[in-house]
Amino acid sequence: MMKKQAIEHTKLLVLSLLAGEDMYGYQMIVELARRSDHTFDMKEGTLYPVLHGLEQAGLVEAYRQEAPTGRERKYYHLTRKGQGALREEEQAWRRYSGAVDDVLRGGADLA
Numbered sequence: 001m002m003k004k005q006a007i008e009h010t011k012l013l014v015l016s017l018l019a020g021e022d023m024y025g026y027q028m029i030v031e032l033a034r035r036s037d038h039t040f041d042m043k044e045g046t047l048y049p050v051l052h053g054l055e056q057a058g059l060v061e062a063y064r065q066e067a068p069t070g071r072e073r074k075y076y077h078l079t080r081k082g083q084g085a086l087r088e089e090e091q092a093w094r095r096y097s098g099a100v101d102d103v104l105r106g107g108a109d110l111a
Contacts, residue, residue, distance in 0.1 A: 010050045012093055013040065015086040018060060018078040024067075025051065025074065051076055059085050 017028050025047055032040050054060040059082035067073050078086070 009089075009093060010042070010046065011054065012086070012089040013042075014047070014050055014054065015059065015078060015082055015089060018076055018082070019086055022075045022077045024076070028076075054082065057085075058082075 013032060014028065017023060017031055023031065025044065029042050029044065029047060032042055051060065051062075055062055055076075059079060060076045061079055062074050062076050064072050065075055
């Protein structure tokens with residue numbers, strides 16, 4: 001069975017990462033891989049366009065901060081609007097994954 005999956009729900013994944021704390025790009029890549037047991041190994045070329053779109057939509061804000069190494073990093077912060085979008089994305093995912101589960105089990109329980 002395929003270990004690596006195409007990332008179709010990057011918006012949901014990125015918003016959920018930022019719900020816990022502000023993060024910089026590489027930190028998000030590492031954390032997503034860790035939380036998914038490396039099922040999602042997102043590349044920078046995927047992440048940064050998503051972050052840019054989320055920023056343009058007002059769902060995240062970016063700011064620069066110096067890291068302990070002295071290097072400046074660009075961190076991303078989930079806005080209030082982003083928190084609302086995350087709730088909507090989570091609900092949509094739950095409906096979708098529930099429907100897939102229903103099909104795998106042989107059909108929805110109709111009461």
